[in-house]
Amino acid sequence: MTQDEARAKLEECRVQIDDIDRRIVELVNERTRVVEEIGRVKREAQLPIYEPKREEQVFANITASNRGPIPADCVRRIFERIIDEMRTIQRRKIVPHPEDPQC
């Protein structure tokens, strides 16, 4: 493979990555909307916000559905970050912290 051929192939791969990323952004927003709904329901019914057991179910679900090639540890760390960001959003809906950064 020449360097020119390689560059053309890389460009093709990057178009694919950008498309995948846009779909991930859409799904993360869809997840945020459901998490916001959960927050509203919990506030209304005065149920506890933080449920560590539910978090374990989330990890069990992603691990079970992972067919690879991404290793289980990597996908778990990605979801730890997603859950962490969602928790921050949900918490701010209840007690606003004006001194906190944007999300």
Place this chain on the structure above:
Amino acid sequence: MTQDEARAKLEECRVQIDDIDRRIVELVNERTRVVEEIGRVKREAQLPIYEPKREEQVFANITASNRGPIPADCVRRIFERIIDEMRTIQRRKIVPHPEDPQC
């Protein structure tokens, strides 16, 4: 809303979250496969693995496609984690570090 009604609604939301998460896992695996292909092409053509400019393009793409409600900072941090995990996977394909953890 009674606590029973709230619990039924939460259950419904969790089914939705689990479905969204499985789709995210699938996309993250699709992304990993393309990143692996990029790694193969770069090795074959002896092109540099790390390209900070490309990373900025990735962030520009996700920021432009984000319609919310997730704030820009949050989605950026999620993608920082995704990219970080992919970089680890890609690096290990070139120089294996047997002492490193699984991914």
